[in-house]
């Protein structure tokens with residue numbers, strides 16, 4: 146860190162100190178691609194986008210460490226130069242999100258069930274706390290069980306425990322070959338087929354369904370992909386069309402994502418169709434289903450619970466009612482963690498849980 | 502902590518539990534005095550063997566009311582003293598909670614009780630051509646509850662991940678008896694990722710009573726490549742070269758000559774005893790995939806200077822080649838009255854450097870050390886050979902180990918890759934973490950267990966302890982009173 150860097154951190158510490166003393170809250174913001182996301186947006190904006198840059202990237206270690214403000218495009222370009230990538234495929238929402246925001250939100254793309262979720266790739270993190278301490282958890286190595294796994298806890302925390310100043314992520318080599326097959330199936334047939342295929346040693350890396358078409362992506366060794374074609378059947382999708390579809394799915398840019406009211410329902414992969422008059426967009430081989438414009442009298446949380454799922458009101462939720470409510474014992478653990486990490490409620494107050 | 506009168510806790514437990522669940526006679530408690538790290542021993546005040554979740558809850562409520570410490574135990578194979586009992590506390594063994602509750606081949610999950618041995622899960626899933634991927638070498642014995650507590654890995658976690666990547670949910674109880682359900686079959690779950698926090702928490706946060714794991718299809722085919730190297734540096738570079746070539750093998754293990762020489766006489770694995778180090782590189786998948794990957798691996802290993810290559814031609818040969826690796830610890834036990842297995846992780850590129858440093862330390866401490874490890878993950882398992890009956894020998898082994906771990910931290914690595922901190926690595930935690938970081942760990946602990954009753958004194962060193970360790974370090978690395986037991 147040079148002098149300019151110290152100045153940035155010092156300025157942040159001052160803002161934190163001032164907020165703490167004044168009883169106010171700071172709203173942490175990277176590139177703002179997820180301004181719509183979270184329960185409540187409170188406090189004065191603290192811009193984190195200027196704290197950027199890749200700190201360390203050695204392809205043979207399969208690890209990249211970068212500052213929180215580093216744009217996704219910069220990370221992906223660096224990785225692509227060495228035929229590597231972020232296998233959890235974070236959504237960009239049509240913008241260029243920062244790495245800190247990506248990890249704080251913890252959202253994962255179509256490879257979620259096949260390669261892992263964002264948190265599965267988090268190896269380490271640095272956290273600037275409400276006390277102004279810069280803490281380091283985890284590291285830049287593949288295996289690390291020293292102390293509690295706080296770096297994974299920060300993934301998906303929406304910034305309520307402190308400022309993620311730096312993260313280290315596991316990266317993977319790009320698959321040798323990637324190919325998409327398209328099949329005409331009903332939603333129910335698609336979910337059944339996805340689950341059957343996932344029980345077989347096939348190189349799947351995406352399984353989605355929308356408007357009567359199942360999309361199946363295969364990635365891996367050339368021989369494995371070729372051998373899988375026959376088992377999946379269907380038609381080969383031209384590479385450009387395939388790229389367009391997976392990219393729109395990953396970045397939440399298909400029509401159902403943009404409706405006025407959208408429910409994101411996560412459920413056991415083979416769960417039967419839930420009783421809703423709309424057809425979903427299905428991702429994650431059946432485990433993620435998006436429902437647009439569901440009539441308001443339908444209790445989506447209840448319908449999801451009936452099949453052991455959870456429903457998140459992605460768009461169009463009344464204030465404070467976006468995320469599924471937490472059971473009392475778990476909510477109290479959240480409050481106790483927040484009280485200990487950020488007793489004055491400086492960081493992103495109410496963003497993950499209303500009032501916390 | 503003030504220990505309550507012994508009869509109090511036993512009587513209170515007897516009042517809420519069936520008689521056969523509570524062991525109080527000295528000879529019944531004795532077998533629980535240590536886990537796999539036998540250098541640490543202490544007999545618990547009482548042992549509880551619950552059969553049901555409700556009995557776990559009652560035990561917790563009782564401990565909570567009387568403020569008595571409780572240490573959970575799975576199969577006791579842990580290598581860091583995580584399950585070492587508290588002398589004034591309850592040792593809660595999950596051994597009788599060992600049922601596989603559900604195998605769902607369609608959703609590809611299994612629900613199991615915490616005492617189920619790791620391998621039993623894969624056995625239960627086998628009829629569906631599915632298995633549970635993390636495979637610690639102790640998998641015949643170690644429990645899934647212990648695996649969750651330690652975030653255990655295995656030789657195949659390079660490709661398939663650690664426990665944290667393969668456990669979808671847990672049910673557990675706080676020390677106050679509150680039931681906590683984390684994760685589940687639905688991949689999204691609301692709020693903070695307390696499941697990730699619980700995995701690897703060494704029994705300090707929750708007592709786990711049920712585990713939901715992901716099952717994956719068993720690869721139809723696997724082949725193992727054994728490569729010999731004339732020096733450890735080039736073996737280390739070959740590891741990096743394989744990863745850089747864009748292949749992730751199913752396993753990538755290294756053994757140095759001391760290790761191969763130790764196992765070969767009794768396992769007859771067929772290792773190249775001339776080689777300074779061997780690599781065991783496994784490929785798995787469909788036959789086409791394996792053929793392609795093995796060719797690639799052979800090419801990279803040759804280019805990296807392998808002096809000899811052998812590819813397993815049959816399943817029997819593959820298993821034989823693995824048997825040496827899997828029996829490395831028992832082999833150490835045959836070579837030496839005692840051995841001490843370390844568990845640091847480093848960036849892969851430093852493998853050669855660390856092995857050389859260990860050779861220097863062998864001379865310095867006058868002890869032998871063989872190296873068997875998960876090279877693909879940079880996870881070292883130096884095995885230090887010593888004789889506990891020889892005065893000062895254990896202390897030297899302990900310091901030797903601590904020095905290796907400090908080197909790991911210096912190189913950007915960690916003091917434990919998969920065995921956990923327990924009691925063993927408390928001092929090394931002072932090296933890896935600042936006081937503020939350790940305070941954050943205590944903050945997490947307090948949020949779950951404000952009275953500090955679950956597995957007290959493990960995982961996080963106190964400020965006083967680190968200050969003491971720091972003082973000892975000032976004396977040029979030489980410990981004061983090496984003859985006194987320090988734990």
Ligand SMILES: Cc1cc2nc3c(=O)[nH]c(=O)nc-3n(C[C@H](O)[C@H](O)[C@H](O)COP(=O)(O)OP(=O)(O)OC[C@H]3O[C@@H](n4cnc5c(N)ncnc54)[C@H](O)[C@@H]3O)c2cc1C
Nearest residue numbers: 575576577578579583638644646647648650653654704709
């Ligand atoms: C020969 C040998 C080889 C090994 N190889 C490997 C290896 O390859 N990879 C690896 O990672 N480890 C390995 N280990 C270490 C050990 O097997 C693992 O750490 C294992 O997960 C411990 O499981 P256990 O059931 O024996 O747990 P125990 O030793 O009984 O306990 C371990 C920890 O878990 C806690 N715990 C147990 N059950 C619960 C519960 N229900 N709720 C909350 N906390 C609980 C205990 O309090 C303790 O802190 C090896 C050990 C041996 C002896």
